[in-house]
Amino acid sequence: MTETVDLVVIGGGIIGCSVVQHAAQLLPPSTRILLLERGPVAGATSGSCMGHLMVTPDTPQDYAFTRTSLDLWGELQQQEGGFDHNPTGALYLADADEDLELLPTLLEQFRANGATAEVLDGRQLREVEPGLAEDLPGGLYYPGDGVVLPMLACGAMLRVAQRANPNVVVRPGCAVIGFERDGDRITGVRSERGTIRCENVVNATGVWAPDLAELAGQARLPIYPRAGNLAITGHHVSPIRTQLLEVSYLRFAHGAATVDPTRTDDDVGGHAVNMQPQTNGGCLIGSTRQFRGMDKTINHALLRRSLSRAQRYVPAVATAPIVRTWVGLRPYAIDKHPLIGPWPQLRGLWIAAGHEGLGISLAPITGRLLAQQLAGLAPAIDHTPYLPARFAR
Amino acid sequence: MNARILEADVGVVGAGPGGMAAARRLAAAGLQVVVLDEGQRAGGQIFRQLPVGASGHDRIAEPPSHEHGHRLIEHFERAGMDRRHGASVWDARPGRLWFEQGGESWLLRCQKIVLAPGAYDRVVPFPGWTLPGVMTAGALQVMVRGFGVVPGRRALVVGSGPLLLPTVASLVSAGVQVVAALEASSRWRALRALPAVIGNGARRREALWYAKKLLLAGVRLRWGWTVFGCEGDGRVQRAVIGKVDRAGRPRRDTARAIDVDVVGAGFGLVPSVELGLHLGCASRHDAARGGHHLVVDDAQRTSVAGVFAAGEICGIGGAEVAMAEGELAAAAVLHELRGAPIDAALRRAVAAERRAADAMLAAFAPMPGLHELASPDTIVCRCEDVTAQRARAAAALHGSSLRAVKMGCRAGMGPCQARICGPSLQAIANARPDEVMDRPIVQVPLKVVRSETIVDAPRD
């Protein structure tokens, strides 16, 4: 069976769904768009991650990137909803006095971008969150962060897409097994259920993006799975209302990895607390980071440390009922920036992958930037730092 | 907290008929045995005992065949072993069982594991099944026989299979008026179970005992009927009942309302297979035996070395099967640890009990049409409040697999971990009720435990 479409998006995670949504909204409604997903939609990283909507203020570019994306999340909530969008704000918590030194820098970064944030002492902290430990010295409150349920958000994005464009088809349970090309130009995709002719293909397969690139005859992309152990409590028991992060999370999660991601035996892993209250009253507890290939078995030592650190900040976590624990894999790009745009060595091949722990935050802007490039429109923000060409030989 | 570690030759999970039979035999042979059971007293669901201090279980709807079970309890409780009640096993690997008991975090190190965790009720979703007062048939049994509590004044019992009669008997013994007792299977379909009942002395006596009990109470079992929905303000006050066709599809033109204040529903049992799957044991799907169950060889060995299984976890079969399999599992453990030969009579007993049970259960295999009882706005997943309609939308967009439906609407992701909705979820979401269900997705903790239980878990 051969079918013909205009755009194939491979990967039904949050990035692929966002690309489909924005392509459906920005390209003419006659554009035939097909989403191919090997397993279930939201069945891999987007179904096993936290639901962090996080603004990173480190540089004006970072701020514009994340802030614009969070605004797009707000628009999706207005348009569609149904994914437990919860504007919780974020508390960056200091554990000990030496962490306090990090707070003025963070405050300055938010303010330099024109954002509101405030540094709180221990007493003020507990006014915001009565469940916090009494000996915490202080923290920083930023009201602009939030939480979503990513798997439900995937569905919301696809529903918006199908309303904007009746020619959007979602096909879960259909793996890509090869590509068709004519010289330096892509002409189609071979799937388990037949060949699809198309001019443009987006590789949005996250931790599998290097495999797909290879399948298309290209160099492997420098994206590596970075495992995180997670735990979730039962409903109605969350001792917190605000998203909590250790202030050292910033160094830990967004600083350069100090280990070689290709040498999975070397990494003993690390952790920094991230706790997210959920709309049903549950609480999601992370986060750990470790390079160890595609292994999804729980690292009990890291999980225990992570829960024990959560207890340190919120003592009531100790008796909170844990319903599930699991591992998700973040797609870590070697230079810590996602890859968004055309692949210069094979015309018609596009990439949207490599967001590490910011994939949920950055999904809307990623879909928007890629769709704008596909449509030949001016990008919403400076997109050049994310062009995959930086890895082309 | 100090590390709390136990050492034993054998860890037995469950103190129902299968676990008790295995543990007693192992202890009698001089092995060190630790039994981990979630209940407060031995007996499991079928031989529920009243709390310590209360007396008179013989007064509450115990058929003559239960004497056997209560003798087993006596022997089990006299045997020398470490019996731990109120213990929830939340993580495991061969030779290791992590459990929470009284808020403490424990590890049991043992050479062999015998799994006998039993089963739980299958309830097909119907409108109003989330109202307080609507519960599983097993819940009513626990209430009456386990605690001597009266469930209500006017009861409706619905479902399918051999456990409806004991449920009715318990209610009658508690002085409850059973307004209607509805078996979804047709009388003609049920006739297939007859040879299995008549051909087995104990089952025949039991059936007659129940028949007499119902007759004396004036309760008539109606075949080919079920509940269409329940209504009430804050608790169940009315039920709509009616006839179903041979596939279990409701015949709406037969609907009629009755006043009730408690409803017990049980459409068969589901093997409690999670711990076995987590240990990596091979499983198979067999609708008549309750769905996914572990595969065992002719000595109750699972596919994982050192892990044995007995009773409902190997497919629904009832107490007699469980006891026979518990004895055989113990003999197999003794064979591996002590080189003792396995008595061929034990194997023959298991085979005979399984044959009889399978013949009986074939008459009550799940009826796919019952999934049509749920209306679009009926809650399917009780933990996450997901309606049938939302589950269908999720399947349409995310895919038809169990995981896809979960990801699409979060059904099955609450604290029960899909034990309640799982058996119906895929069928309802995909409107393809006759398909084999995906294996349950099992994640640690296998039972909900405190965060500190995980943090303090003894390293192995």
Place this chain on the structure above:
Amino acid sequence: MSGRIEGLGERPVVTITFGGRQLAAFEGDTVAMALWADAQVALRQSSRNGAPRGVFCNMGICYECLVIVDGVTVRGCTTLVRDGMVVERGGKP
């Protein structure tokens, strides 16, 4: 509507508090059964729509009977009563 079957022997009586009201129970009762015998059928509110929920499986499987005992959320059907225990309805506050 509910209550106890007569003549099952004597067990020591304990007092628990549910929703601010004191009630008597027997040693060996679970919280869920003590409450049912006292005609308390709504034990929690569901997490999304707030509807009342009560005992469903009564054997620790379904987590429908979640109540808050001395500040900690537990299954009512697997938690034994203790004299002086303070029980609150589980679920949406």
